[in-house]
Amino acid sequence: MTDFLIGIDAGGTKTRALAYRTDDYSPVPASEARTGPGNVTSDPKGASESILAAAEQCAEKARSLLGGTCRYVSLGAAGFSSVAGQAMQENGFDQRLSSLSGGFSTKVSDAALSLHANFASGEPGMTVIAGTGSSAFLQLSDNSILRAGGWGSVLGDAGSGWSAAREGVRRLLALLDSGNKKDADDFFSRWRAAHESGPASEHPFPEACTVPALIAFVMNRPKKDLSRLACGLVSLYDGGDPLCRDILAGETDALSSDCERLIRAAGGRLSGTLPVVLTGGFFESNPSVRALFRKAMESCVSLPLVWREEPADPTRAVIRHYLEAKRGDRDPEAVVPQ
Numbered sequence: 001m002t003d004f005l006i007g008i009d010a011g012g013t014k015t016r017a018l019a020y021r022t023d024d025y026s027p028v029p030a031s032e033a034r035t036g037p038g039n040v041t042s043d044p045k046g047a048s049e050s051i052l053a054a055a056e057q058c059a060e061k062a063r064s065l066l067g068g069t070c071r072y073v074s075l076g077a078a079g080f081s082s083v084a085g086q087a088m089q090e091n092g093f094d095q096r097l098s099s100l101s102g103g104f105s106t107k108v109s110d111a112a113l114s115l116h117a118n119f120a121s122g123e124p125g126m127t128v129i130a131g132t133g134s135s136a137f138l139q140l141s142d143n144s145i146l147r148a149g150g151w152g153s154v155l156g157d158a159g160s161g162w163s164a165a166r167e168g169v170r171r172l173l174a175l176l177d178s179g180n181k182k183d184a185d186d187f188f189s190r191w192r193a194a195h196e197s198g199p200a201s202e203h204p205f206p207e208a209c210t211v212p213a214l215i216a217f218v219m220n221r222p223k224k225d226l227s228r229l230a231c232g233l234v235s236l237y238d239g240g241d242p243l244c245r246d247i248l249a250g251e252t253d254a255l256s257s258d259c260e261r262l263i264r265a266a267g268g269r270l271s272g273t274l275p276v277v278l279t280g281g282f283f284e285s286n287p288s289v290r291a292l293f294r295k296a297m298e299s300c301v302s303l304p305l306v307w308r309e310e311p312a313d314p315t316r317a318v319i320r321h322y323l324e325a326k327r328g329d330r331d332p333e334a335v336v337p338q
Contacts, residue, residue: 003068004028005322006058006100007117007315008051010038010077011110012132012162013224013281015050017058018315022071025319030065033057037224038110039133041079041152048093051075059100072325073097073105074318076113078133079152106321111135111150116317118277118308121324124270128259130289131280132227134160136259140269148262149255153223159255159293161230161282162223167247168233169206169214169226176211185209187243194239195232199285203228227282234286248292256296263301273304277311 135150
């Protein structure tokens with residue numbers, strides 16, 4: 001009989017929960033549970049349902065496999081903040097989540113979860129996330145955390161799949177508004193063909209290259225549907241399409257600017273090399289986007305950067321949180337707005 005921990009990574013497109021053994025901290029692969037989107041700001045009710053379903057399914061699987069009990073739960077959720085944390089407490093979400101582990105849990109943003117999974121306590125390092133949304137977090141040697149971006153789609157998310165696809169639609173709208181229907185139709189056809197032959201082919205694409213159809217697709221569908229169109233843009237970028245090269249260069253430049261601002265804010269608290277982890281679906285699925293972002297970062301940041309090629313699974317942050325709680329370094333049930 002072995003007890004276990006549960007880490008939950010709730011992003012804008014999907015939620016994952018995975019259990020880890022408490023004897024050797026190895027993952028229990030068969031315990032993994034996947035549910036729907038987990039952005040607690042854009043859809044608090046839907047996110048709460050996705051997160052709780054994933055956590056409870058994972059706990060049930062781990063109990064049947066190991067026979068023990070859950071000792072700690074760590075949640076990293078897209079859109080998490082002190083405001084979202086308060087709302088989650090008020091709707092009974094906290095009570096249900098904490099009940100899985102006897103009241104021992106930590107809640108942070110999805111980016112902070114990745115930061116805690118990849119860097120030890122007191123180890124400076126940066127996590128840059130580009131998925132449906134985007135943000136950057138920097139941990140300093142005193143464990144303080146600085147953030148850039150993560151403002152949501154209305155105010156930010158530069159460099160994300162959603163932002164890249166939105167810019168693609170904006171370029172189409174600009175061509176149509178200027179009366180350049182031929183170039184708009186040509187780009188629309190190239191993009192649709194790349195989408196339909198790519199990994200997101202089963203997901204919808206705008207019905208027509210018209211202003212009403214494009215606006216309706218963006219405004220009336222979930223954020224994840226627009227984000228999935230970015231796969232086609234990346235495919236065209238890889239093929240040398242000049243318009244897509246301009247779009248993705250602009251997105252990665254904007255995200256690297258966020259990161260440069262974050263490093264500048266750290267001032268003299270950083271020295272030597274800085275390890276950087278890239279995570280999130282848009283980065284993880286597209287090597288060319290990672291390469292373009294690295295080039296942009298290295299051109300605007302003077303500090304030597306060390307790129308960690310194999311990021312840790314964000315759910316592994318539960319191990320750090322659990323050990324910190326055992327030592328008394330982390331308050332169980334703490335809500336940590338990042």
